[in-house]
Amino acid sequence: MAPGGGHLALAGLCKDYGVGDPAVDRLDLEIGRGEFVALLGPSGCGKTTTLRMIAGLVEPTAGRILLDGDDLTAKPTHRRNIGMVFQNYALFPHMSVADNVAFGLEMRGIAKAEARSRVAEALGLVRLGGLEARRPKALSGGQQQRVALARALVIRPDLLLLDEPLSNLDAKLREEMRGEIREIQRRLGITTVFVTHDQAEALALADRIAVMERGRLAQLGSPEEIYERPATPFVARFVGRVNALAAEAGADGRLRIGGALLSVREPAPPGARATVMVRPQHIQLGSSGGTLSGHVTGVTYIGDVVQIAVAGDGFALTAERGTADPSWRGLAAGQAVSVGWPPDSARVFPETADGR
Ligand SMILES: Nc1ncnc2c1ncn2[C@@H]1O[C@H](COP(=O)(O)OP(=O)(O)O)[C@@H](O)[C@H]1O
Ligand SMILES: [Mg+2]
Known part of the structure; x- marks a missing residue:
């Protein structure tokens, strides 16, 4: 044939x-x-x-x-x-x-x-x-x-x-x-x-x-x-789940949410607003050493993965862990967490004049 x-x-x-x-x-x-x-x-x-x-x-x-x-x-x-x-x-x-x-x-x-x-x-x-x-x-x-x-x-x-x-x-x-x-x-x-x-x-x-x-x-x-x-x-939004974080570049082109300096490879035009996108599996949660500080707002078990929702000053995001990974077991709503991600895993999209 x-x-x-x-x-x-x-x-x-x-x-x-x-x-x-x-x-x-x-x-x-x-x-x-x-x-x-x-x-x-x-x-x-x-x-x-x-x-x-x-x-x-x-x-x-x-x-x-x-x-x-x-x-x-x-x-x-x-x-x-x-x-x-x-x-x-x-x-x-x-x-x-x-x-x-x-x-x-x-x-x-x-x-x-x-x-x-x-x-x-x-x-x-x-x-x-x-x-x-x-x-x-x-x-x-x-x-x-x-x-x-x-x-x-x-x-x-x-x-x-x-x-x-x-x-x-x-x-x-x-x-x-x-x-x-x-x-x-x-x-x-x-x-x-x-x-x-x-x-x-x-x-x-x-x-x-x-x-x-x-x-x-x-x-x-x-x-x-x-x-x-x-x-x-x-x-990024249509294919897979993603966190979209609204950030702003300082005079040095480095991106911040509130006062916190974000960990990204790509600079943005000084003063520009940008969306930083990170997949949930790249989000790291720990007790210290991250980029952003927040607290857990929910832990949702959906079978193959667990979704951990986190919010803080000027941001909300979701992390995901495989259910076989024991690291999520200690997490509960209300707990303070430090949030980070490997710089390479973040994509930066500067906001253009037409808002897209
Ligand atoms: N025969 C038609 N006459 C008028 N508009 C149509 C016709 N077929 C599709 N459209 C319009 O064209 C656009 C694309 O439709 P379509 O190709 O069916 O999209 P998709 O397959 O991605 O859902 C839609 O806005 C739809 O309403
Ligand atoms: Mg169709």
Whole structure:
């Protein structure tokens, strides 16, 4: 089931539906052959619109879509060799599993005998062998989504597009299926764009993540780059939990909260306001020697981690510890603590004129 092509380029891609701000605004994105890229962002940021433009289901207002250098922009959907999977499965209810999967092959005029063997191969790939004769309504949600995946793969697409394919499944199955999707994608080496609003899903699945904010690309990078070195406060907040501390730079450019000098690597323009962002697992708590002084306001046990809320003069933040780490056991609300973090773990975002 070797896919044919795969290098995808979006250049200045725009979609304006004519109501409100553009849904997609000058999007540039290059995706390598065999790469798995997640489009990640909150609801309404333009993920589905982007995917549907790539598929040829929505016409761009401006910009180009290139696949292996070939301009797809004006090509109708059925002439783009693209497999697509939707959140709601979109299976034909009156057709058997086998006929659903064979549909794209029939459209392409593939001979019956070959179609039958390719359908069997695709159903084997998604571990649904033996269910060929079933109707979709006699399958579980997870099985229906496997049928949809088989239907997308059976045409040997140059590109696989998935729009929140796991959102209708329960948490356990979602994790299981994301592993399977990644395994199949690697095995076939198929270039894949996966849309999700779930940061954990994007981190777990993707080679690279494209974070979108209001129709624009906020950051493109590996999961680790996105998480460890977010380009904007929006990305830092959207991907993982983070503490945002409002600070002000003195004449020397060193950042302070109240009188306390913060431990950060990056200087800020003298006198500027800035947001200092630190992940909860980097927050150190002790009896002395930290940057800030405060007191514990709450200890919340949530299974794999414990969250320790701390507040002080001009700040409030949350630290996290793995529950296996015994250091949180002595902490209780009201207790005085000294708060710090390794300078490298803090990101500084100077406040710009427009307040973003
Ligand atoms: N057919 C449409 N007509 C008008 N506006 C639309 C249409 N489809 C989407 N939009 C708007 O475009 C923006 C992006 O939507 P969408 O691409 O569905 O975002 P996402 O998939 O990230 O949730 C939203 O503001 C949405 O309301
Ligand atoms: Mg969507």
